[in-house]
Amino acid sequence: MSGDNIFTGLVEEHDSDTRWAFGTGFTEALAGVDTTLPEGVDGEDLARYCQMLGDDALVQAQRLSQWVTDAPELEEEVALANIALDLLGQARLLLARAGQADGTGRDEDDFAYRREAAQFRNVRLAAAPRGDFARAITTLLVLSGWRLSLMSRLRESRDPVLAAIAAKAVNELAYHREYAVSWALRLGDGTEYSHERMAAAVADVWPSTGELFATHPVEARMSRLGVGVDPAAVAAEVHDVLVQVLTTATLDEPGAFPEPAEAGRRGDHGPELAPLLEEMQQVAREHPEASW
């Protein structure tokens, strides 16, 4: 590499679309991975499970990308777009796996664009209204920590596809959480005003955390088969991290998570999901015969 231009070296090494558009060249994450269903696993169950995790990521990515052109600093727009791209990439892999597993052959776009809100299986927090930057950081802190715990365990899944997706996702989520932690500390322990807003954000988000640890029957079955993870099993770990972060951020130590209660996993969503999806699906639905 010539000494006077680092950029050449940086770019040469990754001179492909995958380097440029993260999440667009996702097939290599699954290259060589056996896609047959593990023994004893019901395809439809596995598909439902993949939709749950896929919808969480898709809906959260959709919400996060609203910060692009609207964040407190350009650097945060870049960071939040990166995170949204990672989640979008995870969603695409998971939804594609869902279509494989249930035998319908539906692709990622069939799931994303041709289902109604009630057919989405994301937790409500993923769709929660955007709110201010403190709210975004708090939501990201909770969801990334939760998802990181789930994905860490999923690396051991008996479904090789899920295991491969999780292995890729863990690195991404560790960074998302790190980013959220950094900002949680700065907002919590920054100015008096930012402290108040961060405290308000935690208070707003906290009631929605119970749902994250409710076990849907599909999750229970997948967990028993060694394919999925029972979210109830990660509650203590997620709580510990949140306590450590929030108290370091000079915020009040949060209480226990609210009682786990299923909602989004059953298709029971808040009013914010339908408009979010309507915007997402609008062009695709106006041109049902089109290909893009």
Next chain:
Amino acid sequence: MTTTAQEAPPGDDRARQADFDAKVASNQRIEPRDWMPEGYRRTLVRQVAQHAHSEIIGMQPEGDWIASAPSLRRKAILLAKVQDEAGHGLYLYAAAETLGIDRAELTERLIEGRQKYSSIFNYPSLTYADVGVIGWLVDGAAICNQVPLCRTSFGPYARAMVRICKEESFHQRQGYELLMRMMEGTEGQRAMVQDAVDRWWWPSLMMFGPPDADSPNTQQSLEWGIKIDTNDALRQKFVDMTVPQADKLGVTLPDSELAWNEESGQYDFGEPDWNEFKRVVTGSGPCNAERVARRRVAHEKGAWVRDAATAYAKKHQNSREVAV
């Protein structure tokens, strides 16, 4: 920087000027600490800042479609592209700062409407085909403008351009690929593409700036190596490059005067509406107010976040964070 500058005696200045001229003439780069004529510095600050602002404002017409991209692949590509543009803006602000101007000051100039950006971004993006056409034509024109700037005389600017140009070529390619896909699609999609081409063609030609005859600063900028080609030369190059791409795509460029000139070995083409150009440059384009307002609101609304980080840094200057 007048507050701290010590004016050098004129004799010294002449020697420095000669040294500067020799560096530029022998195609060496001027680096930030080198002496440079004040006009060179000022022109560069303006050019690099406007370029940076263009990247940042340019996020908006396409950013408006991230939420509604019609496939997840398109959504990922568009999100990555708009994010790249933020990155390009940041590289360029960093280059501008080496000339002794603070990014905060440049941001203020932008959100107070005191500094320009490329007029093209004051046109609205009306359909998803606009995403493709912006990639193909607007990024294509930007590449024509920018590739020569990789050899510009000011080191930090040239280095930023090298990196930007690499990424821009992906941008143009994705735009063209989207349009090809749409042209192979439904009748409605093809109509969308043609409509978008009709709307963006002339503004794209205007991206190269006014005709050379009306561009009084061009000569000085060429001598300084801040500009490498004239506006008209670049515009011609863009047209020559684009016409065959349009043919291949199957769209019609909205210019009845467009024709191959055997004699000159290039395309003849019509004159853009320079009155419209002036209107849009001076702030009366369809979206000027909205574009600047969006940045201003984001900046103002984010002040408490930036303040929080500053306050935190002050408190924790000497301590390390707890690793989680």
Next chain:
Amino acid sequence: MSADEKPRPVRPEWPLYEVFVRGKRGLNHVHVGSLHAPDDRMALHNARNLYTRRNEGVSIWVVLAEHITASSPDEKDPFFEPSGDKVYRHPTFYPVPEDVPHI
């Protein structure tokens, strides 16, 4: 300077960092540019997002620009004598008391 170009006093913003990246193993860290960040840790975040586009495994150094001392024998400029050992013309090298309004 024209009115348009006259630098107005600027509010204290996040400080300036210089960024050095090791593109791959076996190479030196090389200067790639600068950025603003409130502190070291956020500077690393921003550098990762901006200059490496999240390419894991790339090593990044960030350093406050004001901590760099520069020598450049053929770059003589009395213009900068007050801070002649600094790398750039960055306005942040001109210290201003904190209590001056709008600075």
